[in-house]
Amino acid sequence: MVEFAIFFLFAAIAVIFALVVVLHRNPVVGALSLVASFFALAVMYVLLDAPFLAALQVIVYAGAIMVLFLFVIMLLNLQHVAEPNTRPIQQFLGYTGAAAFGIGLIYFILKYAVFTALPEGPFIADARAIGFRMFEAYIFPFEMVSILLLAAIVGALTLSGRAVGHRASVGTELDKAPGAEAR
Amino acid sequence: MAFDTTDVLLSILKIVIILSVWLTVAPIMLWVERRGSALIQDRPGPNRVGPFGLFQGLADAVKFLMKEDIVPAQAHKWLYTIAPTFGLLPALTTIAVVPWGRAFHIRELHIGGFTLFEGGRWFNPIVADVSAGILVVFALASLAVYGVTIAGWSSANKYSMFGAIRASAQMISYELALTLAAVSALLVAGSLRLTDVVAQQTTYNFVLFDLIKIPAWNVFSPAMWLAFIIFSVAAFAETNRLPFDFAEAESELVAGYHTEYSSMKFALFFMGEYMSMATMSALVVTLFLGGWDIPWYQEPPTLLGGILSFISFLLKVGVLMFVFVWVRWTIPRLKYDILMRLGWKVFLPLALFNIVLVAAFIAAGWI
Numbered sequence: 001m002v003e004f005a006i007f008f009l010f011a012a013i014a015v016i017f018a019l020v021v022v023l024h025r026n027p028v029v030g031a032l033s034l035v036a037s038f039f040a041l042a043v044m045y046v047l048l049d050a051p052f053l054a055a056l057q058v059i060v061y062a063g064a065i066m067v068l069f070l071f072v073i074m075l076l077n078l079q080h081v082a083e084p085n086t087r088p089i090q091q092f093l094g095y096t097g098a099a100a101f102g103i104g105l106i107y108f109i110l111k112y113a114v115f116t117a118l119p120e121g122p123f124i125a126d127a128r129a130i131g132f133r134m135f136e137a138y139i140f141p142f143e144m145v146s147i148l149l150l151a152a153i154v155g156a157l158t159l160s161g162r163a164v165g166h167r168a169s170v171g172t173e174l175d176k177a178p179g180a181e182a183r
Numbered sequence: 184m185a186f187d188t189t190d191v192l193l194s195i196l197k198i199v200i201i202l203s204v205w206l207t208v209a210p211i212m213l214w215v216e217r218r219g220s221a222l223i224q225d226r227p228g229p230n231r232v233g234p235f236g237l238f239q240g241l242a243d244a245v246k247f248l249m250k251e252d253i254v255p256a257q258a259h260k261w262l263y264t265i266a267p268t269f270g271l272l273p274a275l276t277t278i279a280v281v282p283w284g285r286a287f288h289i290r291e292l293h294i295g296g297f298t299l300f301e302g303g304r305w306f307n308p309i310v311a312d313v314s315a316g317i318l319v320v321f322a323l324a325s326l327a328v329y330g331v332t333i334a335g336w337s338s339a340n341k342y343s344m345f346g347a348i349r350a351s352a353q354m355i356s357y358e359l360a361l362t363l364a365a366v367s368a369l370l371v372a373g374s375l376r377l378t379d380v381v382a383q384q385t386t387y388n389f390v391l392f393d394l395i396k397i398p399a400w401n402v403f404s405p406a407m408w409l410a411f412i413i414f415s416v417a418a419f420a421e422t423n424r425l426p427f428d429f430a431e432a433e434s435e436l437v438a439g440y441h442t443e444y445s446s447m448k449f450a451l452f453f454m455g456e457y458m459s460m461a462t463m464s465a466l467v468v469t470l471f472l473g474g475w476d477i478p479w480y481q482e483p484p485t486l487l488g489g490i491l492s493f494i495s496f497l498l499k500v501g502v503l504m505f506v507f508v509w510v511r512w513t514i515p516r517l518k519y520d521i522l523m524r525l526g527w528k529v530f531l532p533l534a535l536f537n538i539v540l541v542a543a544f545i546a547a548g549w550i
Contacts, residue, residue, distance in 0.1 A: 028262065028336060035329065042322075052375075055318030063325025067332070067355055074336050074348070126314055127375055 007047055014040035027073045031066060038062040050125040189300065197310050198279075204497070205278055208461045209454040210240030212504060219508040250446035255339055258443065262337035267444070267451035270330030273323045274458035280316045281465050282378045284308035284475050285482045285492040308475075308489060309378060316377040317369060320466060321362050324421060327459060328354045331423070334452070335440035346440040349429045349519055356526035357420035357427070360413055363534035367410035367541040368401050368470040371550055381474030400473035406544040409537045411471045413530050418463040420526065422456060425511040429519060464503035465496075472499055 013036065020033040038061045045054035086094075134142050214229070214237060221228025229236030254263060286307040292299040313319060328351045335347020372380040387396040388403065401407045420427040441452045468474060475482075475492035482488035517525070544550045 026259070028259075028333075032262070032329070032333070035326075051313050051315040052318065055315045055322045058322035059318065059325055063322060063328070063358075064355070067325075067328050067351065070329075070332055071348070071351070074332070074344075 003047060006043070010040040010043040010047075013037070014044070028070065031070050031073055034069075035062045035066045038066070049123060052125055052127050052130060189304065193304075193306060194310065197308060200308075201278055201283060201310060202275070205275065205458055205461060206454075208504075209457045210244065212457040212460070212508075213240045213243060215505065216508050216511075219505065220512045223509070223512045244450075247446055247450035252446045252448070253443075255443050257339035259337040259339070262333050263443075264448070266330055266334035266337060267448045267455065268330075269326060269333060270452050270455035271458070272330075273327040274455050274462050277320045277323045277462050278465060279310040280313060280319045280377055281462075281469055282307075282309040282312075282381050282474060283465075283493055283496045284489045285484065286378075287484045287486055287489040289486070306489065307378070308493065312376065312378055315375050317365060317375050317380075317470075320377075321358075321365075324361075324459075325355075325358055327421065328358075330452075330455070331440050334444070338440070338443035340443050343440050343442050346429065346442070350423060350440060353420055353427060353429055353519075353522060353526065354423070356523060357417040357530070360526060360530035360534045361417035361421060363531070363538060364410040364414040364417060365466075365470055366534075367407055367537050370538070370541050370545060371401060371404070371407070377469050377474075381469055381476065384473040385476045396479065398473060398476065398478045400471065400476070400478075402471040402473075404544075404550055406537075406541045406550060407471065409533060410541070411467075413534050413537065414470065415467055417530065418467060419507070419510065420522075422459045422463055422507075424456075424460065424507055426514045426517045427522060428511075428516060429522065460504060460507050461500060464500045464507070467503055468496065468499045472503075 017033040017037040017040065021030040021037065024030050024033065038057060042054040042057040042062075045051070045057060217239065218228040218236060229239040232238040232242045254260065286305055289300045289304045289306050291301055291303055311319075331354065332347050332351045335343040335345075335350070338344075368380060369375060372383045374380070384398070384400050386399045388399040389395075389397040397403050402411050419425075423429070441449055444452060475496040477491060477495045480491075482492050541550070
């Protein structure tokens with residue numbers, strides 16, 4: 001009973017904040033709403049008996065990735081540009097594409113997640129079990145992800161165009177007036 | 184898990200105890216900070232309000248409540264109001280997974296015909312003994328960045344924005360060193376639960392002739408000294424205290440990210456800073472200084488043992504808080520690029536090396 005209430009409350013929070021992300025005009029408010037949505041998802045993980053995963057969700061998603069998103073949004077200093085009116089063909093394709101995607105999503109989720117039985121055996125999701133899986137059965141994907149992150153870092157360094165050893169000045173991006181225009 | 188009324192009531196009692204202690208940290212630290220800084224700077228400090236200026240906290244609280252709340256015209260109203268709570272939230276919630284006393288057994292009580300605590304009950308002085316204990320701490324501590332960032336951004340003030348960007352970059356850099364340094368203590372304990380970390384430190388490491396017993400506090404193991412130093416320094420960086428206080432930087436940025444905040448909102452930032460100092464001290468105590476353990480004394484699993492261990496925990500946290508104040512008024516601020524370089528190029532490799540070192544020690548059986 002209590003679990004049910006908690007589940008509905010946090011599911012509602014997750015959905016509402018996700019809608020705020022999509023519909024609100026201020027990107028900073030959107031980013032923070034996404035953080036709140038991730039928090040609600042972490043509560044879902046706890047309800048599913050995976051507290052380790054819940055903590056990781058908050059640490060990685062809400063605590064690191066969204067901070068970087070916020071940095072980018074704040075430093076970009078977006079101006080609110082009025083969008084041109086959408087043409088009917090754009091609207092039609094948009095709606096049908098979104099509907100097709102939604103139907104396909106629901107179908108595949110039902111087929112592979114709802115109507116498929118869970119594997120046998122007790123469900124242990126603590127650090128020890130995940131550690132064993134990660135370094136024994138899934139060691140190859142683990143190493144591949146590390147190389148992927150390394151590639152991302154090298155790519156970011158290359159694209160930012162700074163030569164090795166060149167000291168970047170801190171204040172260059174911040175010369176524009178922050179925040180006030182981005183409404 | 185079956186909960187009954189007694190469990191819920193005991194939980195509420197634990198929350199009340201630890202929250203009341205933590206909420207009084209701010210006024211106490213205010214007095215300690217001002218008298219301590221005066222002591223270090225060879226001047227009297229507040230001595231008008233009450234004996235030794237002890238009621239200065241009360242005077243400041245009244246001031247904060249009475250001051251006019253000024254909101255800048257161009258500030259984003261919602262975010263401007265919410266930002267102080269982001270600063271307060273980590274400080275108040277992370278203390279939920281820190282054990283602050285020895286678990287003790289409560290006997291059945293028969294009072295006036297009612298039977299309380301039927302069959303006896305174990306009172307574990309930790310609000311939430313989750314299996315992923317320390318990860319909850321890191322998860323909530325990583326939310327502290329948002330308080331600074333949003334406060335600076337929503338103030339529509341260049342100085343605040345500067346302070347916020349610099350402070351948040353500093354905080355996320357030192358979060359890494361903090362987490363990796365804590366991993367060493369977790370390796371020794373073999374568990375993520377903070378109660379296990381403390382329980383492992385209640386034994387004795389080096390017993391000589393049954394007389395000379397060195398408590399197994401992590402700070403006494405040579406492999407953990409590096410982790411202790413890195414964790415303590417990263418704790419300074421995480422709470423934005425000197426020598427890492429780029430968020431405030433009084434002489435540079437007016438008041439950094441909380442320039443535009445007045446009265447109660449500023450008081451919330453202020454309280455949040457002191458409370459996160461207390462929480463970080465509690466973490467250092469739990470991971471490296473033996474938590475609630477009193478060194479050569481076997482605390483009995485009774486109410487007396489529980490209270491003594493709670494007092495010992497508070498004493499240790501108090502000593503570390505004084506060290507925070509001491510360092511603030513002793514060491515000058517680090518230059519920003521040196522600070523960032525220190526975080527990424529010195530502490531992160533050292534913390535990684537320390538994990539390998541501790542793992543090697545454990546494998547060789549020396550810990």
